Amino acid sequence: MQALYAVDIGQSAGPAAVSSLWAAMVDGLPESSGLEAEAATPEEIEFAQALVRGVLEDMPALDAKIEAASTNWRLPRMPGVDRNIIRVGAWELLHREVPTPVVINEALEIAKRYGGAESRAFVNGILDRIAHEAGRGRKR
Numbered sequence: 001m002q003a004l005y006a007v008d009i010g011q012s013a014g015p016a017a018v019s020s021l022w023a024a025m026v027d028g029l030p031e032s033s034g035l036e037a038e039a040a041t042p043e044e045i046e047f048a049q050a051l052v053r054g055v056l057e058d059m060p061a062l063d064a065k066i067e068a069a070s071t072n073w074r075l076p077r078m079p080g081v082d083r084n085i086i087r088v089g090a091w092e093l094l095h096r097e098v099p100t101p102v103v104i105n106e107a108l109e110i111a112k113r114y115g116g117a118e119s120r121a122f123v124n125g126i127l128d129r130i131a132h133e134a135g136r137g138r139k140r
Helices: 002-008 014-027 042-057 059-069 080-095 100-114 119-133
Strands: none
Touching: 002 042, 002 080, 042 059, 042 080, 059 080, 059 119, 080 100, 080 119, 100 119
16 A cells, blocks of 8 residues: 555655565664554565556556445545555455455555544445445455
8 A cells, every 4th residue: 555655646656666665664664654664575575566566557447446436536535545545455356366354354454554534434435335346245
């Protein structure tokens, strides 16, 4: 999400965003960032790069699905953090074989940590609609 957010606000290009993020983690982050530095395994870096690449390649289709699933919210009006959490979750729902509750719960945890007061409900509502439209609705 952080790499996609950096791309979204124009601070970085796609592949460089993940490399920059991991380099910052290795070199240490300033205390003012509020982020925790932790070492990443090569597998984690590879996964993050594939995820960012997949979201960026599929962004026009993802954004169309997100706007269709949102009520009265055009993409540019959505908070940037929420928008990118939703993009990641939507991409995983549409392109990976991860159980729907796992995808949505992970997105909610990230929204809780990085988003605003309303982020969890907003992210949950949109991802739930996208999951249902994709035939991946959660079992209740």
